Amino acid sequence: MQEDTQPFQLLDALFEPIVIIDDKFKIIYYNHFFSTFTKASPRIIRNAQTIFKIINVEEKILQTLLATASANNQVALSQEMEIKLASDASEENLAPDRQVHASMKVIPLSTTRYILCFNVLSVEKGLHRKYREKLEELKRAHGQIIQADKLATLGELSASIAHEINNPLAIAMGHGEILERVLENETIQERELVDNAYKNISEALQRIKTIVMNMKSFAHKSEEKKQYHDLISIIDKSMMLVDTPFRAAGIDLKFERPVDKFITLVNRIEMEQVIVNLLKNALDALREQSTISAAHIHGIVEIKLKKNKQDECLEILVIDNGPGIPEKIQGEIFSPFFTTKEISEGTGLGLSVSSKIVEGHHGKLQLTKSSNEGSIFTVQLPLIEVSSYVASVNALNASNDASRKKILVVDDEEKILNILSTFLEEVGHTMIGSTDPSEALEMMDKLEMDLIITDYNMPRMNGHDFAKNVRKKSNSIPLIYLTSSQFLNHFQEDRQKYNIAGLILKPFSKEDVTTIIDGVFKEAKKK
Amino acid sequence: MKFLRLENKFSALVVDDEQQICDMVKIFLTFSGLFENVVTANDVIVAKQKLSNQKFDLIIIDNILPKRGGLDLVDYINNYSRNANYQKTRIILISGVLKAEDVISATRYGIKHILVKPFTNQKLIAAACDILGISTPNKDSEL
Ligand SMILES: Nc1ncnc2c1ncn2[C@@H]1O[C@H](COP(=O)(O)OP(=O)(O)OP(=O)(O)O)[C@@H](O)[C@H]1O
Numbered sequence: 046m047q048e049d050t051q052p053f054q055l056l057d058a059l060f061e062p063i064v065i066i067d068d069k070f071k072i073i074y075y076n077h078f079f080s081t082f083t084k085a086s087p088r089i090i091r092n093a094q095t096i097f098k099i100i101n102v103e104e105k106i107l108q109t110l111l112a113t114a115s116a117n118n119q120v121a122l123s124q125e126m127e128i129k130l131a132s133d134a135s136e137e138n139l140a141p142d143r144q145v146h147a148s149m150k151v152i153p154l155s156t157t158r159y160i161l162c163f164n165v166l167s168v169e170k171g172l173h174r175k176y177r178e179k180l181e182e183l184k185r186a187h188g189q190i191i192q193a194d195k196l197a198t199l200g201e202l203s204a205s206i207a208h209e210i211n212n213p214l215a216i217a218m219g220h221g222e223i224l225e226r227v228l229e230n231e232t233i234q235e236r237e238l239v240d241n242a243y244k245n246i247s248e249a250l251q252r253i254k255t256i257v258m259n260m261k262s263f264a265h266k267s268e269e270k271k272q273y274h275d276l277i278s279i280i281d282k283s284m285m286l287v288d289t290p291f292r293a294a295g296i297d298l299k300f301e302r303p304v305d306k307f308i309t310l311v312n313r314i315e316m317e318q319v320i321v322n323l324l325k326n327a328l329d330a331l332r333e334q335s336t337i338s339a340a341h342i343h344g345i346v347e348i349k350l351k352k353n354k355q356d357e358c359l360e361i362l363v364i365d366n367g368p369g370i371p372e373k374i375q376g377e378i379f380s381p382f383f384t385t386k387e388i389s390e391g392t393g394l395g396l397s398v399s400s401k402i403v404e405g406h407h408g409k410l411q412l413t414k415s416s417n418e419g420s421i422f423t424v425q426l427p428l429i430e431v432s433s434y435v436a437s438v439n440a441l442n443a444s445n446d447a448s449r450k451k452i453l454v455v456d457d458e459e460k461i462l463n464i465l466s467t468f469l470e471e472v473g474h475t476m477i478g479s480t481d482p483s484e485a486l487e488m489m490d491k492l493e494m495d496l497i498i499t500d501y502n503m504p505r506m507n508g509h510d511f512a513k514n515v516r517k518k519s520n521s522i523p524l525i526y527l528t529s530s531q532f533l534n535h536f537q538e539d540r541q542k543y544n545i546a547g548l549i550l551k552p553f554s555k556e557d558v559t560t561i562i563d564g565v566f567k568e569a570k571k572k
Numbered sequence: 573m574k575f576l577r578l579e580n581k582f583s584a585l586v587v588d589d590e591q592q593i594c595d596m597v598k599i600f601l602t603f604s605g606l607f608e609n610v611v612t613a614n615d616v617i618v619a620k621q622k623l624s625n626q627k628f629d630l631i632i633i634d635n636i637l638p639k640r641g642g643l644d645l646v647d648y649i650n651n652y653s654r655n656a657n658y659q660k661t662r663i664i665l666i667s668g669v670l671k672a673e674d675v676i677s678a679t680r681y682g683i684k685h686i687l688v689k690p691f692t693n694q695k696l697i698a699a700a701c702d703i704l705g706i707s708t709p710n711k712d713s714e715l
């Protein structure tokens with residue numbers, strides 16, 4: 046029998062998948078949107094024995110819905126559920142089963158005719174999920190922002206407060222000292238009271254000084270973890286860390302390793318972070334370029350390491366042949382949270398964190414070139430001698446013990462420098478490290494030191510020649526050789542000639558070092 | 573030579589924008605018994621005036637001076653003493669904070685001695701003696 050479906054044609058105008066079924070689940074009519082929704086062709090729908098051939102829901106569920114609707118003669122609504130849209134493998138439909146998130150609505154027309162609508166929630170659900178993810182991301186980024194901002198502000202604040210306090214503190218401590226001296230030789234009635242008062246004042250001032258020192262070291266909290274490291278090995282490690290993404294993107298990463306070591310006083314982890322940040326930025330820039338530029342440019346990132354004689358510093362250059370940085374944003378790239386990347390790809394903290402780290406090393410991070418042929422970022426770090434001198438003067442300043450000495454150690458092995466610096470610091474001295482005898486000689490002219498310890502066997506200039514040059518500059522500064530027993534004869538030869546005060550034999554213990562140094566200082570005092 | 577100098581005693585110029593720091597350094601120096609004529613100045617202009625009036629054995633300069641930095645003054649002094657054919661002026665830099673760039677620029681100007689505030693009398697005198705090439709007086713004679 047041919048049923049009149051004329052009245053149902055109205056349903057075609059609706060943008061909702063709607064199907065009319067009878068109580069045996071046979072399809073009587075369906076609207077356009079239903080076939081779009083099910084992706085089933087009209088032929089398949091027409092040939093389907095029941096609706097379950099098209100839509101894969103449990104028969105029981107639909108049965109209950111129809112029963113409820115007809116019993117109350119009103120609309121029945123299902124819960125939200127996952128509905129499989131059956132794909133009939135025997136037909137041309139080769140697509141895998143699709144699944145949608147939807148609820149069903151049944152409107153009874155008669156005891157044998159029902160309207161079945163689908164309220165598809167997949168899109169909403171997808172949007173909602175995406176929204177929640179983005180929200181989480183935003184929350185995380187916001188947390189980072191606050192944290193980074195707090196730290197930065199606190200660091201800057203404490204550095205400037207420390208500076209402001211140091212002047213009045215110097216006045217108070219200095220004048221306190223003057224008072225003490227004057228009163229020392231006076232006959233005062235309330236001697237005990239005055240002495241006690243002075244003691245309390247100077248202790249309090251000393252406490253303030255300690256607090257300020259701690260504040261400063263908070264601002265540069267990397268200070269404590271600085272050690273002597275070869276920049277070459279730091280660069281190698283950083284390159285290893287980004288090796289996989291560079292390979293995946295087909296971008297070359299080059300580093301022409303210098304012959305000489307580049308030992309400096311740095312916090313290794315932090316320096317690696319700086320280099321990785323710069324490499325990642327270059328990678329991002331080159332990746333982006335490859336997606337937009339028509340002329341295919343093969344991406345190359347190069348690291349160069351060199352000594353800048355003129356500025357008396359070491360330089361790490363990260364060079365890329367990317368698109369460069371537009372002039373109008375060049376001033377902003379170092380600000381926290383400035384990014385041109387998608388929210389999931391960049392937080393905009395890379396460069397600001399990196400430049401903070403480099404500043405903590407008394408250096409500078411700059412964009413030194415940027416054109417449409419690429420960018421160069423340059424990290425400048427002070428020479429080992431300068432950074433260790435600054436660390437040493439700051440350490441000496443922190444204590445009032447005037448017997449602490451500044452000791453220049455010349456050795457081209459970072460391990461020896463690290464061990465000696467630990468030993469010397471433990472007994473209260475400070476060390477200025479140098480890896481290059483000629484640089485050490487220049488340092489003698491520039492800065493004031495109390496003792497020199499030199500390795501004997503060094504590549505450019507051996508201990509003998511170094512001692513000769515030291516003696517040209519100063520007759521009085523004590524000089525100690527640091528060597529293995531195979532060079533013992535040199536010590537014996539030079540001992541008289543260059544007035545070598547002592548010998549530390551490798552390998553050495555802390556006691557060896559301190560005994561020899563103490564002896565030398567005692568001897569020097571006598572003279 | 574050394575004794576002769578000690579009888580005449582050394583002269584010094586102290587430049588700091590805080591008068592109380594100047595006073596303090598002045599007292600430290602005179603207490604040591606090594607210095608007699610200690611002049612103070614609060615800015616670069618006054619310092620230059622004082623420099624044109626007399627010659628100093630030692631100049632102590634604050635790293636941060638108003639308007640122009642302390643190192644500007646150091647540069648001026650170096651040129652001045654070179655032109656006037658004086659011996660190289662001996663300078664101690666005093667500073668509220670110590671940064672690598674300060675050390676680098678200070679060493680460029682030939683300054684070996686940098687004291688970070690707050691410093692003690694003992695440290696100042698030790699630096700002064702080192703720069704003047706005399707041995708540190710023992711504590712008793714400092715008063
Ligand atoms: N080598 C480069 N070439 C082109 N643009 C760059 C380069 N390095 C940095 N930039 C630009 O500077 C912006 C800031 O860089 P920064 O490293 O601070 O943040 P980011 O890379 O966007 O995010 P994050 O490093 O936190 O993941 C970048 O978004 C990019 O626009």
Ligand SMILES: [Mg+2]
Pocket residue numbers: 322325326391394395396
């Ligand atoms: Mg980045």
